[in-house]
Amino acid sequence: MLIPINFLLSLICLLLLVKRWQAGWVWRGLLLLCLIHSLNAGISTLLDSAIWHKLQPVTGAMLPLACLLALREQQGKPLRYGLSVLPVLLMAATVTGFPQAIDVLMPVIWFACAGLMLTSLKAGSDVLPTVALERSVPTVKTWRWLAIMLIAVALLDVAVSLLVNFASGTGVQLLLFCGNLLVCAVLSLSLVLAPANPVQPEPVLSRQPDTGDHDILIGIERLMQEGLYRRTDLNLGLLARKAGIPARRVSAAINALRQQSVSQYVNGWRIREACERLRREDGTVIEIMEEVGFLTKSNFNREFRRVCGTTPSEWRKFASEQTELTR
Incomplete structure (x- = not known):
């Protein structure tokens, strides 16, 4: 056998x-x-x-x-x-x-x-x-x-x-x-x-936060506001290159000031946009999920529940009911 x-x-x-x-x-x-x-x-x-x-x-x-x-x-x-x-x-x-x-x-x-x-x-x-x-x-x-x-x-x-x-x-x-x-x-x-493409690593080393963390986070959030988080291929190395800052410093700044991993931080931006679009748009959950940067529904649901404490469908239903009450 x-x-x-x-x-x-x-x-x-x-x-x-x-x-x-x-x-x-x-x-x-x-x-x-x-x-x-x-x-x-x-x-x-x-x-x-x-x-x-x-x-x-x-x-x-x-x-x-x-x-x-x-x-x-x-x-x-x-x-x-x-x-x-x-x-x-x-x-x-x-x-x-x-x-x-x-x-x-x-x-x-x-x-x-x-x-x-x-x-x-x-x-x-x-x-x-x-x-x-x-x-x-x-x-x-x-x-x-x-x-x-x-x-x-x-x-x-x-x-x-x-x-x-x-x-x-x-x-x-x-x-x-x-x-x-x-x-x-x-x-x-x-x-x-085994990756499908060549690996171009950038070292990530843990360190104690320093006084430059706030400046680093300001730069990262500017990139997030420009919609970088919507890229499905976004990783720590790419984020660091866009910011012009070593990956280890990006990770340490986010960990120190947001008490989150880089993945949780970026997914938080994605979930916030998804919440807004679920509230005001009629697109399907899958369409919104893909447009904000998620590839799989399982990961989207898991991160949505982590941030909002509920599923996307339940959140949309609740938001719709709240909108009706305020009219």
């Missing part, structure tokens, strides 16, 4: 690799690694060859490291190539010289990468300056789920090792089946996160 899944996933990786070739070399590397790992997993199941079995731990160690590098690039952080290569070299040396240590080293690498990913995502949607604000929240959630799955795979790896060493391998096949499914899920999420 797992063989066709691995080969099907390999085909999907290949198609995405061709389609998203312009996404940048880090993402090309991640997609290529997903292709090699899933293909190797299928071949290893079919062929009892030492070469394929030795390659699998190396690609397995590279996978969480590639995910971490891809996240760092999307966050606009420097890519630490040396730290990423060392675990792979260590795994390759372990496979050839001391294979008994593979079961210890593999979960350590996966746990470490997952922990670093979760730590870097603590600040929420503002840590992804190149992602459109409309997609920043679900993208952060997807990255968190990916990190959690890395931890789950590592835990299963530890459980398999314990069963083999202390319980004569009882239940190993079931855990391996679950582990392979989780790895497939990790690969699938990696594919979902």
